[in-house]
Amino acid sequence: xxxxxxxxxxxxxxxxxxxxxxxxxxxxxxxxxxxxxxxxxxxxxxxxxxxxxxxxxxxxxxxxxxxxxxxxxxxxxxxxxxxxxxxxxxxxxxxxxxxxxxxxxxxxxxxxxxxxxxxxxxxxxxxxxxxxxxxxxxxxxxxxxxxxxxxxxxxxxxxxxxxxxxxx
DNA sequence: TAGAATGAAAG
DNA sequence: CTTTCATTCTA
Numbered sequence: 001x002x003x004x005x006x007x008x009x010x011x012x013x014x015x016x017x018x019x020x021x022x023x024x025x026x027x028x029x030x031x032x033x034x035x036x037x038x039x040x041x042x043x044x045x046x047x048x049x050x051x052x053x054x055x056x057x058x059x060x061x062x063x064x065x066x067x068x069x070x071x072x073x074x075x076x077x078x079x080x081x082x083x084x085x086x087x088x089x090x091x092x093x094x095x096x097x098x099x100x101x102x103x104x105x106x107x108x109x110x111x112x113x114x115x116x117x118x119x120x121x122x123x124x125x126x127x128x129x130x131x132x133x134x135x136x137x138x139x140x141x142x143x144x145x146x147x148x149x150x151x152x153x154x155x156x157x158x159x160x161x162x163x164x165x166x167x168x
Numbered sequence: 169t170a171g172a173a174t175g176a177a178a179g
Numbered sequence: 180c181t182t183t184c185a186t187t188c189t190a
Contacts, residue, residue: 061185064185066182069183088180091180092182093182094182095181095182098183110184129187130174171189173187174188179180
């Protein structure tokens, strides 16, 4: 058996001080930043994360490759706000772009996600993804428990893959 | 074991 | 609202 491996499999230069693995990302170009001290009160390490009002100290999950890509995409101002400032639509577009991304780039983002995970894990070694620890989730759970007899309305997400009456 | 669900960004 | 991915949870 002869397996052929790509000789250009990027050895991943693990440099603690080297932020970029491959200068293929737009961030590498984002070297200058016009940050007005006036505009920046003292955000310190407080992440903008406005996803949901969480108690201070809530540790957000590490971003996925897609999330990183989307953030970079929007940050890159690829789509001027005057064209579309709605992230809902942007997400759709970026989603398509993501699908059209070349495998190489996709892997690149994946590696970035892995790095983010590693960093996150280093910062919060004991952190763990715990879905259902939020009040919202708990409330939903209770609701489900009450209505556990009746299946919830089909969620408009993903495709149901028709179970095809699975008789057990 | 496999599917469901939640959570992440962000304006 | 919307995306995809990852991790967790439940049946």
